[in-house]
Amino acid sequence: MSTLLLSDVLVSAHAALPAHPLLLADGVIDFNTSRLFSSFWSLTVDGLTYGAIYALIAVGYTLVYGVLRLINFAHSEIFMLGMFGQYAVLWGLGFTPQGDVYTQGTVLTVLYLLIAMIGGMAVSGGAAVGLERVAYRPLRKRGAPSLTFLITAIGASFVLQEFVHFVLPKLTGGNFGGTTAQQPIRLVQEVTVFSFGGADVSNVDIVIVIAALALAFLVDRFVNATKFGRGIRAVAQDPVTATLMGVSRERVIMQTFLLGGVLAGAAAMLYSLKIPNGIIYSGGFILGIKAFAAAVLGGIGNLRGALLGGLLLGVMELYGQALFGTEWRDVVAFVILVLVLLFRPTGILGESLGRARA
Amino acid sequence: MPLLELENVSVSYGRIEAVRGVSLTVEEGELVTLIGANGAGKTTTMRAISGIRPLSTGTIRFDGRDITRMKAHERVVAGVVQAPEGRGVFPGMTVIENLEMGAYARTFKTKAEHDATLDNVFELFPRLAERKTQVGGTMSGGEQQMLAIGRALMARPKLLLLDEPSMGLAPMVIQQIFRIISEIHDQGTTVLLVEQNAQQALSRSDRAYILETGEVTTTGPGKDLLVDPAVKAAYLGVA
DSSP states (O other): OOBOHHHHHHHHHHTTOTTOHHHHHHHHOOOBHHHHHHTHHHHHHHHHHHHHHHHHHHHHHHHHHHHHOOOOTTHHHHHHHHHHHHHHHHHHTTOOOOSSOOOOOHHHHHHHHHHHHHHHHHHHHHHHHHHIIIIIHHHHHHTOOHHHHHHHHHHHHHHHHHIIIIIHHHHTTTSSOSSSOOOOOOOOOOOEEEEETTEEEEHHHHHHHHHHHHHHHHHHHHHHHSHHHHHHHHHHHOHHHHHHTTOOHHHHHHHHHHHHHHHHHHHHHHHHHHOTTOOSTTTTHHHHHHHHHHHHHHOTTOHHHHHHHHHHHHHHHHHHHHHHOGGGHHHHHHHHHHHHHHHOTTTTTOOOSSSOOO | OOSEEEEEEEEEETTEEEEEEEEEEEOTTOEEEEEEOTTSSHHHHHHHHHTSSOOSEEEEEETTEEOTTSOHHHHHHHTEEEEOTTOOOOTTSBHHHHHHHHTTTOOOSSHHHHHHHHHHHHHHOHHHHHTTTSBGGGSOHHHHHHHHHHHHHHTOOSEEEEEOTTTTOOHHHHHHHHHHHHHHHHTTOEEEEEESOHHHHHHHOSEEEEEETTEEEEEEEHHHHHHOHHHHHHHSSOO
């Protein structure tokens, strides 16, 4: 029951022909359903925690796609800059990396974390708007083809990474950036608050999920129930008519980048709580692609789709990890992306922010 | 001084000149029609007036100001509001949301002012009042046209531009739309109408211009053009 029958058959041949690729794969992929069932709830909790972070990042991809039909591949670096932003804010508040966890008491800790989050949001939001100004707006003015935008996005992604890799340490006397990850500043000791079904739910998990849900709710209200949001949706659905209604497309584009960036910054702070030693120049890359996969899974261009897709991807990825082994976690996420693109390119919820299919 | 004045306006798409040296005026309170065959440059002229198509030469003046270089979204604030060709209803928004988009550029002093504007639109188009929460993309062509005109009225235009409001609609609905256009005009809104349905448009217009391959060829009061032999032959299907 626990192991796939096929692998049992192959195991006997394994010793005789160890170099055969298929058999090598059999050695690596060990399809283990008992691990999935025995730790189902703990995988679900972890998956939701990561998924909440994917969801917040995915919103940035989906909103920008909605108004510009552009996959902003540099969004992952906007997130990475947010990690450094919130780290720098904590540093500025007087915290320095040390082995131990600071103990400030709950109220002060929450306050400091909030300040750090706002710092991350400001850095990411500012970087997103700056990126739009410097990289995309000049292309729009010239009416560049969409492929040019895509290449530019990829280029901008490298520029931002290498900026943090090589330039930032020179600017900050080696305190920030560089080849290695930042020494973690720990304000919160991850401790189990309660358990159910074999799953330990930690204080960090709770903070991440609640903060992400609150932000998701706010951004949903913002886009669906305010005048600003109506402007964003109008540009997404019909840019020319939106202009005829007095909407400044340029301003909406700026607001969209700002909104996506701000959410990525918030996600950056939450992620740093969970993975304190993940603050590195390349730290946004994989996460960004997964958030993009989440946006596609939910239906790119669809705000609620991005939120749902993020949570789903986070959970499915961990189920996959339990089934196939830890090293297959990223592969699972991208196989899901490929399957969605093959069988349901409009994603689960379709594209409702943009042009409706009606 | 006319409310709208186009002077020697030309618009090009690449090397093709769609509008060539068009001059026209709309006086305050008038209903003026622009008629012409497909490809005569009617929609391009409307796009130029709204600012979503740049001019290659010429000047546009509105309400005493030169708006030739004014950005499209600022022209809405100035009072030039268009219900575009093909209606441009936001497919994923409800009727109410679409109407609110019409008032996007406008700041209401009081909620009462907002509600009065909305009520006025619902009075003209009772059908819209019945369907406030229906999504725009699922409405019939006639309803979408009503929504497009109602949405433009939400901006309280000084000049209402209507681009082919009768396109693709059933004869009975066309009648209804034209009656409402006359009503809007009677309430004091200046209207510039683009139409292929020359009979209906000319009979309701103060004045009209006929566009042929990008140039104004004939102009005069609507009733006069209705009996002009050349116009009858070309646009009214009478030999």
